[in-house]
Amino acid sequence: xxxxxxxxxxxxxxxxxxxxxxxxxxxxxxxxxxxxxxxxxxxxxxxxxxxxxxxxxxxxxxxxxxxxxxxxxxxxxxxxxxxxxxxxxxxxxxxxxxxxxxxxxxxxxxxxxxxxxxxxxxxxxxxxxxxxxxxxxxxxxxxxxxxxxxxxxxxxxxxxxxxxxxxxxxxxxxxxxxxxxxxxxxxxxxxxxxxxxxxxxxxxxxxxxxxxxxxxxxxxxxxxxxxxxxxxxxxxxxxxxxxxxxxxxxxxxxxxxxxxxxxxxxxxxxxxxxxxxxxxxxxxxxxxxxxxxxxxxxxxxxxxxxxxxxxxxxxxxxxxxxxxxxxxxxxxxxxxxxxxxxxxxxxxxxxxxxxxxxxxxxxxxxxxxxxxxxxx
Numbered sequence: 001x002x003x004x005x006x007x008x009x010x011x012x013x014x015x016x017x018x019x020x021x022x023x024x025x026x027x028x029x030x031x032x033x034x035x036x037x038x039x040x041x042x043x044x045x046x047x048x049x050x051x052x053x054x055x056x057x058x059x060x061x062x063x064x065x066x067x068x069x070x071x072x073x074x075x076x077x078x079x080x081x082x083x084x085x086x087x088x089x090x091x092x093x094x095x096x097x098x099x100x101x102x103x104x105x106x107x108x109x110x111x112x113x114x115x116x117x118x119x120x121x122x123x124x125x126x127x128x129x130x131x132x133x134x135x136x137x138x139x140x141x142x143x144x145x146x147x148x149x150x151x152x153x154x155x156x157x158x159x160x161x162x163x164x165x166x167x168x169x170x171x172x173x174x175x176x177x178x179x180x181x182x183x184x185x186x187x188x189x190x191x192x193x194x195x196x197x198x199x200x201x202x203x204x205x206x207x208x209x210x211x212x213x214x215x216x217x218x219x220x221x222x223x224x225x226x227x228x229x230x231x232x233x234x235x236x237x238x239x240x241x242x243x244x245x246x247x248x249x250x251x252x253x254x255x256x257x258x259x260x261x262x263x264x265x266x267x268x269x270x271x272x273x274x275x276x277x278x279x280x281x282x283x284x285x286x287x288x289x290x291x292x293x294x295x296x297x298x299x300x301x302x303x304x305x306x307x308x309x310x311x312x313x314x315x316x317x318x319x320x321x322x323x324x325x326x327x328x329x330x331x332x333x334x335x336x337x338x339x340x341x342x343x344x345x346x347x348x349x350x351x352x353x354x355x356x357x358x359x360x361x362x363x364x365x366x367x368x369x370x371x372x373x374x375x376x
Contacts, residue, residue, distance in 0.1 A: 056084065064100065187257065254339075258338060295343075
């Protein structure tokens, strides 16, 4: 049964139903529901590959009010499957904007629903946990929607990274730069690459399933292991690659999914979180410096806190001050470290961008030590 083109229905896996206004593409979209607490940066969030396959709730009351700018992106396309918000705005105030949100979502095939009480919906998700959902502007029969929703697989066990990582090797920066970084793309954000290039690195980005020998042929001074979507435990090919990188004894830095893959490569398990961390205001404590940072986060899986503390080869470096979850660790006898949050912070606070300085400094020190050792 069809419905009015201006209405939309949101059905959750637990049977909860919400009604609202259609926005963006007309049609039906399904995936895991999640929410982002950020008040700004919606365009960067929509284009973050880590959100691939998810239906996103934006907590901000107004989404679209400053329009769409072609440069404010973290990848080539919008990666969310659907969008839920209180007020989705066609009119925008920023004169530099290139288009409006409705046109942008339509062009990128994103089904959206507005007019939803997102405060109530987010409270529900916080209580019940992440689950699958479906949005439709075509079907108003709830039972029919339930049948469609039953076909959607759970996030656990899904390797979604393959859907978003580059299919071709490419390079960014000055090829004559003194430092070379090999970046493993599992859903990398553009501004992560920019943060390394701005610090003097020449970055070559490899598809996530590239054989380690092909990566080593680049003769990198360091390795970066990127963010991305899906369940890290399902990515056996990536875990094997990361194990090989660790054996190289060269500096390696992982962010988000990369952090989880480094943990799995050290035989530390990961788990599906109740409802994940997504937003621009998550407090993190640096256990090495004793300082706290306000961080940008986007993840639904995490590293097992008990198992990582039992592992003699690693040291926990950062914890989340809200729930005590693991936010970072380093290897004790290898130049390898990682964080669960996003220090590139686009959008978000720049408290943690110093981690890119730490990575580049680690590469410089390692190169210097190698040069001294070979000239003695």
